[in-house]
Amino acid sequence: MAKELVRSQFFFSEVMCVNHQEKQINYGEFIGGIEVKEIVLLKLDVERRIEFAAAGKLDVALSTDFHLIDQDGHTFRARADFDLFVTDSADEKVLTIKASFMIIYESSNEYTLSGEEEKFFVTRNVPLNVWPFARELISSMTTRLGYPALLISPYVLTR
Numbered sequence: 001m002a003k004e005l006v007r008s009q010f011f012f013s014e015v016m017c018v019n020h021q022e023k024q025i026n027y028g029e030f031i032g033g034i035e036v037k038e039i040v041l042l043k044l045d046v047e048r049r050i051e052f053a054a055a056g057k058l059d060v061a062l063s064t065d066f067h068l069i070d071q072d073g074h075t076f077r078a079r080a081d082f083d084l085f086v087t088d089s090a091d092e093k094v095l096t097i098k099a100s101f102m103i104i105y106e107s108s109n110e111y112t113l114s115g116e117e118e119k120f121f122v123t124r125n126v127p128l129n130v131w132p133f134a135r136e137l138i139s140s141m142t143t144r145l146g147y148p149a150l151l152i153s154p155y156v157l158t159r
Contacts (some may be wrong), residue, residue, distance in 0.1 A: 027117050033108035034076075036129050041137070042079070042102050048095040048145040058094060061085045062152065066126040068118055069102070076105040076113075078122060080130040084138055086150075097141050101130050124157060131155035 062084050069077040084097040103126060113121060135152045142150040 027120075030107060030109060030111045030113075030117075031125070034105050034125075036103060037106045038102075038104040039130060039133055040102050040104075041099065041133075043098070043100040044137075044141075045098040046096070046141050046145065048147075049093060052146065056089045058089075059087045059091075060150065061087075064127070066122045066130075068113070068122055071113060071118075073110040073112075074107050076107065076121075078103045078105070078126045080126055080134070082134045082138070084150075095142070095145050095147070097138055099134060099137055101133060103130055127155050128157065 062082065064083075065079075065081040067079055069079050071077075080101045080103065082097070082099045082101075084095075086094040086096070088094050131154070135154070138152055139149040142148065
């Protein structure tokens with residue numbers, strides 16, 4: 001019985017935080033009520049050298065940056081930047097692809113992310129939502145640059 005009471009009290013405090021007589025939602029409820037409204041390409045910069053790379057190994061480096069642009073009650077906008085650099089065995093640049101996406105989220109509940117929640121949302125939800133778009137763009141652009149399609153691994157959430 002004591003365990004049940006403790007669990008009920010914990011559940012109550014997680015689900016409903018009463019502040020100034022108004023019901024506040026928790027992060028879990030926020031995530032349950034959020035949906036991606038739009039993913040748009042903001043910027044694309046693609047470059048390749050004139051000569052094809054000599055046969056051999058090419059090194060691929062992909063860096064990413066995800067951050068929240070703004071939040072306004074029910075609407076959240078995030079940005080995802082992808083910088084891909086391909087170099088040959090002589091460490092000469094073969095091609096670069098730099099792309100920026102904006103993801104617009106709508107929430108069924110008004111909510112303001114705390115600093116910790118924002119970090120969690122930006123490092124988990126944003127990449128998970130935009131990664132397939134970046135993979136497709138990188139694969140498509142490498143073929144348009146005259147190289148075989150470059151396949152980026154699927155995004156895997158780590159704990």
